[in-house]
Amino acid sequence: MKLQSQLNAAFTTLLLIILTAASLVIYSLILDLLIQDEQRQLRETGELLVSFLNEQYGTVSDLRQFNDFLQEQDLQLFMYDRNQNAVLFSTMSMSVVNEFFQQNDFSATNETLWQFGNDKFVTSRILFFPEISGLELILLTPLGDLEVVQQNFFIRLFLVFLIGAAAAVLLSYFLTNKLVTPLSELKVQVKKVEKRQFDDMERVKATGEIKEVEQSVYDMAQELQRYMKSQQTFFQNASHELKTPLMTIQGYAEGIKDGIFDEKESEKGLDVMVTEVKRLKGIINEMILLAKLDSEPSAAEPVELDVKELIDKVVDRAIPLINEKGINFQHIVENNIKIVADEEKLLRAVLNVVFNGIRHANSVVRIEVNRKRDQVEILVEDDGEGIAQEEANQIFHRFVKGKNGETGLGLAIARAIIEQSNGTISVGKSELGGAKFIILLGSGNEK
């Protein structure tokens, strides 16, 4: 069953239950109200008659006149004497009066509905003055008359309810349609994501929670598209990176096998082959590491580290390259700065950045570590050619390298490791003239 039909069915059922309950209550209330109103009217008429009779009682001609007036008004009444328990006078015939007298207890003053055969009558009693006289005027109206009014009223009420219910159901159809349409449109868009037709996606007009879901679906599709594109470039670049050394190796191997090279050239060829195989091994190791970082983000083993000790280890490993290039290497680290991270991995990340600096620097590389509110900032700067603004984000992608680059994986690995420790890495311009890498990590002192 479609959502719209479900909503409409639920609403209509609810409406019917409410209307039926309201009708039942109103139907029974109407008769009570009509009876009360009828009694009020009878009392008013009765009081008028009683006051008239109190003044005129005694003269027979007046009484006859009064009787004629009653006949004209079509009033049904008894004059009852409480003391004698007898009806003294009535506008109805004696047989009717007797029948009434047999079926009802005239002395029970709180009985408002009287029986006559199968019919019922509403009564109202008014005492004559003085009370001792025991005279009472009892006026009656058939309940049937009131029931006709009740039914007329109810039929009208039913018609109003029917029109109201029809309008409400139409309105509910309109509203649910408005609610459900964006959902159906969203379903179409989600199908496009499933078929990877990201460029055909259209925005859906909606409000409230549906708009939020629509925004999430749209963001998700964009992220998925970005991810798929990056995966694609990764595979293209990776196959290219692997193919180049393999082709060099193949070229030398075939040359040596076919005896094209002389002894010296073959020797050189073998050296190149060994270097290229080492490079291939290096690339493959880095790719495996990156794949591991992607697939096992929880494999990190964070411990509390002293940053000064970490930087000392970086320097120990970088010293051969520093000496080889004759670099002026400076490191300024405050004492007692702690961070929580996987030591081996973070060392690898910082080393990748530092090796880049040494490789690209003209003469100076500087590492500086500062506390930044609740974070620790590690700066790695050099006086090399620096990185152009437009390349600043690209260089962290896999296999993206500049003109003096090697494989283009070092920074991608560094970023993956740092982001796994909830940190960030970015690049800017250094005052030394070259690149400045800024690594921000959560501080271990804040606990």
Ligand SMILES: Nc1ncnc2c1ncn2[C@@H]1O[C@H](COP(=O)(O)OP(=O)(O)OP(=O)(O)O)[C@@H](O)[C@H]1O
């Ligand atoms: N300190 C720097 N100064 C100038 N350019 C840099 C610096 N660090 C990195 N780059 C540029 O960013 C590119 C990407 O660096 P990345 O470390 O990812 O790869 P790589 O150094 O080329 O190879 P490897 O995977 O061996 O590290 C480099 O090729 C280089 O062009």
Ligand SMILES: [Mg+2]
């Ligand atoms: Mg590098």
